[in-house]
Amino acid sequence: MRITELFTAKSIALDVAAPDQAAIIDRLVELQATHGNITDKEAYKKALYAREAEGSTYVDNGITVPHAKTACVTRPSLAALRLSAPVQYNAEDDGTTDLLFAIAAPEDGGLHVDMLARMMQMLMNEDFVEKLRAAKTPAEFLDAIDAQEEAQFGDESFTQQQIPQNGYRVLAVTACPNGIAHTYMAAEALVKAGDKLGLPVKVETNGSDGTKNALTRKEIEECDGIIVAADKNVETARFDGKPVLFTRVDDGIHKPEELIKKVAHGEVPVFRAKGGAQAAAEEDTAGESLGRSLYKHLMNGVSHMLPFVVGGGIMIALAFLLDDYTIDPSNFGMNTPVAAFFKTVGGAAFGYMLPILAGFIAMSIADRPGLAVGFAGGVLAMNGTNFADLANGETTGISGGFLAALLAGFVAGYVVQFLKKITEKLPASLNGIRPMLIYPLGGILVVGAIMCGINPIMGMINTAMTDWLNAMGGTSKVLLGAVVAGMMSIDMGGPFNKAAYVFGTAALASGNYEVMAAVMVGGMVPPIAIALSTTFCPKKWTPDERRNGIVNYVMGLCFVTEGAIPYAAADPLRVLPSCVIGAALSGALSMTFGCALRAPHGGIFVFPVVDHTLLYCVALAVGSVAGAVILSLLKKTRAEA
Numbered sequence: 001m002r003i004t005e006l007f008t009a010k011s012i013a014l015d016v017a018a019p020d021q022a023a024i025i026d027r028l029v030e031l032q033a034t035h036g037n038i039t040d041k042e043a044y045k046k047a048l049y050a051r052e053a054e055g056s057t058y059v060d061n062g063i064t065v066p067h068a069k070t071a072c073v074t075r076p077s078l079a080a081l082r083l084s085a086p087v088q089y090n091a092e093d094d095g096t097t098d099l100l101f102a103i104a105a106p107e108d109g110g111l112h113v114d115m116l117a118r119m120m121q122m123l124m125n126e127d128f129v130e131k132l133r134a135a136k137t138p139a140e141f142l143d144a145i146d147a148q149e150e151a152q153f154g155d156e157s158f159t160q161q162q163i164p165q166n167g168y169r170v171l172a173v174t175a176c177p178n179g180i181a182h183t184y185m186a187a188e189a190l191v192k193a194g195d196k197l198g199l200p201v202k203v204e205t206n207g208s209d210g211t212k213n214a215l216t217r218k219e220i221e222e223c224d225g226i227i228v229a230a231d232k233n234v235e236t237a238r239f240d241g242k243p244v245l246f247t248r249v250d251d252g253i254h255k256p257e258e259l260i261k262k263v264a265h266g267e268v269p270v271f272r273a274k275g276g277a278q279a280a281a282e283e284d285t286a287g288e289s290l291g292r293s294l295y296k297h298l299m300n301g302v303s304h305m306l307p308f309v310v311g312g313g314i315m316i317a318l319a320f321l322l323d324d325y326t327i328d329p330s331n332f333g334m335n336t337p338v339a340a341f342f343k344t345v346g347g348a349a350f351g352y353m354l355p356i357l358a359g360f361i362a363m364s365i366a367d368r369p370g371l372a373v374g375f376a377g378g379v380l381a382m383n384g385t386n387f388a389d390l391a392n393g394e395t396t397g398i399s400g401g402f403l404a405a406l407l408a409g410f411v412a413g414y415v416v417q418f419l420k421k422i423t424e425k426l427p428a429s430l431n432g433i434r435p436m437l438i439y440p441l442g443g444i445l446v447v448g449a450i451m452c453g454i455n456p457i458m459g460m461i462n463t464a465m466t467d468w469l470n471a472m473g474g475t476s477k478v479l480l481g482a483v484v485a486g487m488m489s490i491d492m493g494g495p496f497n498k499a500a501y502v503f504g505t506a507a508l509a510s511g512n513y514e515v516m517a518a519v520m521v522g523g524m525v526p527p528i529a530i531a532l533s534t535t536f537c538p539k540k541w542t543p544d545e546r547r548n549g550i551v552n553y554v555m556g557l558c559f560v561t562e563g564a565i566p567y568a569a570a571d572p573l574r575v576l577p578s579c580v581i582g583a584a585l586s587g588a589l590s591m592t593f594g595c596a597l598r599a600p601h602g603g604i605f606v607f608p609v610v611d612h613t614l615l616y617c618v619a620l621a622v623g624s625v626a627g628a629v630i631l632s633l634l635k636k637t638r639a640e641a
Contacts, residue, residue, distance in 0.1 A: 003078065003118055004146045005197060008224065008266030010034040011079040012138035021089050024081065025049065028066060028102040031079035034266075036222065037104065040072040044104060047072075056090040058097060063123055064089050067103035067116060076115060077104045080141065082133070099132060122148050142265050168202040170194060170263050171215050171223045175206035175230035176249045181562030183207045186229050186252030193256035199264055201227075206234050225263035226271075227252070232300045233364050237273040244271035254569055294410075301361035301409055302502060308353045309505055310601045315346025317598040317609035353509060354382040354402065358409035365413025366420070369435050373416055373443030377408030380451040384459045387452050400458030402506035404451070407458065412447045419443060462510065477514070478588045484515060485522025485587020485623075489579040492526060492561045492568060505600050513596035517610060518587040520559055520597060521620050525586050526579035527556030527563035528620070529627030533635070536628070540635035545570075556624070559603035574634040582627020589619035 011031045018024045029038075029045045038044050047068035051057065058064045079102040086096035101123075103115050123129060128148045135141040172190050176182035187203040194201030202219060205212045217238070220226070225243035228234060229252030236244065245259060245268045252259065262268055316333070323332055323339035333343045355378030362374025381404035384397035400407075419442050423434055487500035504519035534541045534549025541549070545567065555563030568575045593615035599606045610616045 002146075002197075003115070003122070003149050004142060004261075005199060005264060006076055006078040006115070007080065007142055007145070008034065008264065009138040009142065010266040011077065012141050013080070014082045014135065014138065014141065015084040016081060017084045018081075019087060021052070021087075024083075024087070024089065024097075024100060025066065028079055028081055028100065031081065032077055032102055032104050034079075035075075035077040035104075036224070037075045037077050038072055039074065043072040044068060044070060048102070052090065056093055058089055058093040058095070059120070059123065060095070061123075061126070061129060062086060062095060062098045063129070064093075064097040064100045065103065065116065065119060066100065067105070069105045069107055071107040073104045073106050075106065078102065078115070078119075079104075080132075082135075082141075099129070118149075118153075122152060125152075139265075139267055168219055168222075169199050169224045170201045170227065170260050171219060171225075172201055172203040172227040172252070172259075173206065173215070173230060173234055174203055174249055174252055175232050175234050181560055181565075182231075182249045182253065185562060185565065186249050186256075187213075189253050189256040190227065190229070190260065193260055197257060197260055197264075199260055201260060206230070206232075224266070225268050227259050227263060229259070232296055232303060236271070239271050240273040242271060243268040253565065297361050297364040297410065297413065298406070298502075299498065300364035301357040301359075301406075302498075302505075304360040305353050305357040305505075306600070308349050308356055309508070310599065312346045312348070312350030312353070313508065313599040314602060314606060314609070315342045316350060317346075317606060319343035319346060320598070321609045351382075353505075354405035355379045357402075358405045358412065361406070361409025362412035362416065365410070366416035369420070369439040369443070370413045370416045372440050373447050374409045374412035376444045377412045377447040377451050378405045380448060381405045381408045381455065381458065384455050385452055386455040386459075388456065390452070397455060398459030398463060400455050401462035402509050403462055404455060404458035407454070408447065408451055411450055412443060415446050415450075416443045477591045480515070481518035481587040481589075481591030482584040483587075485518045485525075485590070486580045486584035488519060488522035488561060489526045489564075489583040490576070492565050492579075497523070497561065501600075508598070508600055513598050513611070514591060514594065516600055517595040517597035517616065518590045520601070520603070521586045521590050521595075521616065521623065522583040523561040524556050524559050524603060524620060525583040525623045525627055526561055526568075527552040528624040529556075529579055529582045529631060530564050530567050530575070531556060532624060532628035533632045537632040537635070539637045540632060542638065557604040559601060571635070574631060578627050578631035578634060581630055582623040582625075584623075585626050586619045586623025589622060590616060593619060595619065 011034050013027065013031055016027060018027055025045060025048055029041050029048070032038055032044065033041055047070040048066050051066065051068050056064075057066050081100045081102070083098045083100075086098040089097040089100075101119055103119075105115065122145070125148065128144065131144040131148075132141060135144055172187070174183045174186040174190070176186075183205050184207065187205050190201050190203050202215065203213060204215045215226075215238075220238060220242060223242070225245065226239050227245045227247065228236065228239075229247050229249045231249045243263060243266070245263055247259060319333045319339045319342035322342065323335050327335040334340045355375045358378030358381065359371050359375035362370035362377070364370075366373075381400045383395065384399040384404075385395060386397045389395070389397045416439055419439055420434075423438055426434065484500045484503060487496045490496040500519055500522070504516040507513075507515035531549045531552035534546045534552075538546050548566070552563045564575070564579060568579070593612050595616040596611040597606065597609070599609060607613050607616065
């Protein structure tokens with residue numbers, strides 16, 4: 001436990017005018033109360049006066065440290081007050097006071113003594129005291145304390161006592177687009193960092209299997225603040241009135257201590273969610289760049305689309321595996337009853353991928369009213385419906401595919417947002433018909449007209465892209481495989497990784513299965529390459545890294561690229577280039593061998609449905625070994641190994 005963990009920015013007041021002891025103590029009590037750990041402020045005030053009656057708490061050099069140990073304090077805390085003008089705190093004091101530190105400690109034990117001892121040792125340094133007097137903001141004041149404590153004591157705790165806890169001071173919510181790896185890695189990192197700092201953290205995960213460890217209303221009311229580490233929109237209206245720190249899920253993995261300290265020190269602004277969940281989402285993204293906001297909306301659509309793509313795609317792939325090609329080559333996948341079942345059911349799920357993508361992009365932008373409008377736009381995009389064909393009695397045209405569905409989702413979301421704006425001033429009596437009539441009717445009408453107008457253009461673009469992908473051969477195809485596979489390893493779940501994966505699924509939806517094969521093998525290489533290096537070059541790695549390397553075999557084979565993240569974070573200049581080269585080599589070989597994958601996920605479990613399975617295994621093995629060799633050559637042998 002460090003001294004800085006007992007402060008918050010709210011418990012520090014600078015350059016306050018207070019003419020006497022009574023005014024000073026009143027202000028110190030209010031500052032302490034911001035911690036939420038004092039059940040009776042009057043009792044705490046009496047305890048401070050009682051201590052002063054025993055003898056002045058004036059130290060020297062203008063510093064006074066009022067303190068009290070009382071049952072009305074549930075957990076320890078500190079408050080600081082810097083006066084605008086020095087005052088005579090007690091009549092018997094040798095000098096005037098302009099800098100005060102108030103200590104609040106629970107009744108059990110001698111915790112206040114430990115706190116006081118640490119403070120006194122630090123305040124003996126005159127340069128440190130001058131920095132406190134020069135600080136312009138509470139944050140600067142805290143930084144000065146933190147730096148001095150680090151310089152004098154390092155990581156040494158000021159007490160051996162168990163610090164009493166009153167629930168969770170810091171709460172968190174984690175969510176990544178796919179809800180698979182980053183969500184849970186960030187949660188684990190935040191919990192571990194909280195334990196290290198003596199600030200237990202409860203984390204709610206919004207993963208692919210739903211919300212787990214949900215935050216309760218009582219926990220939210222009692223906490224100091226909430227960290228929302230998410231790359232997709234999460235429900236935040238419940239945090240209204242609490243300090244909320246919005247950040248990326250990657251920050252939860254790489255900067256957990258920094259995030260927790262910001263909340264604990266009161267450096268996070270209070271979140272206001274007027275008007276419900278959608279308003280909360282708007283406030284959430286208010287300070288984001290346009291690019292990041294669009295990315296979050298896109299990833300919300302992709303994350304909801306993936307179960308349809310994965311489930312349907314694997315079933316379609318199984319249909320080809322189980323069918324008899326010789327019966328009727330033109331009807332391959334439907335020749336036998338078993339194959340027909342898998343193809344039909346899988347196709348039903350797979351066929352909804354574009355409407356789901358568009359619907360949930362729109363929902364991310366406009367909340368629930370956007371879902372129906374986006375879904376309808378996605379269906380029109382998928383069918384290629386246009387005015388010219390409708391005039392001839394045709395309801396379908398050339399599908400705009402993935403790109404048209406993306407456009408439909410964003411158009412639908414912002415159309416509904418526009419409808420919300422223009423209907424804000426309708427009489428309150430009409431509020432009930434806005435979500436039930438105006439938004440869906442007006443939104444579908446407008447989006448329908450827009451999509452029917454631009455579908456021919458999007459259809460031509462989609463057809464051209466599909467033809468380009470399918471026509472690629474030789475060097476160009478190999479290069480494409482190397483690029484998309486390498487991108488899967490650049491940031492392992494970040495924007496480059498997601499861009500490559502989305503490109504692969506778009507190609508898959510367009511009937512080009514070779515790109516998806518290259519994407520998946522590129523994502524499998526990094527964990528396996530690292531695992532191989534930890535196994536065959538153990539002296540290059542720490543004991544923990546070697547133990548976790550075994551897990552990376554499993555993660556790599558299951559197509560969970562994120563297993564490599566801890567290694568990449570610890571040594572990015574060696575790990576990332578090695579993994580990128582190995583992944584790019586595997587992707588190039590996959591394309592060279594003509595490997596094709598009709599399922600967008602599954603790792604080794606879908607290898608049986610890969611075209612040229614044995615050669616695909618060769619591509620994976622060659623890239624993984626190459627990455628491991630390069631990594632092992634770049635890594636230095638550890639001295640303690």
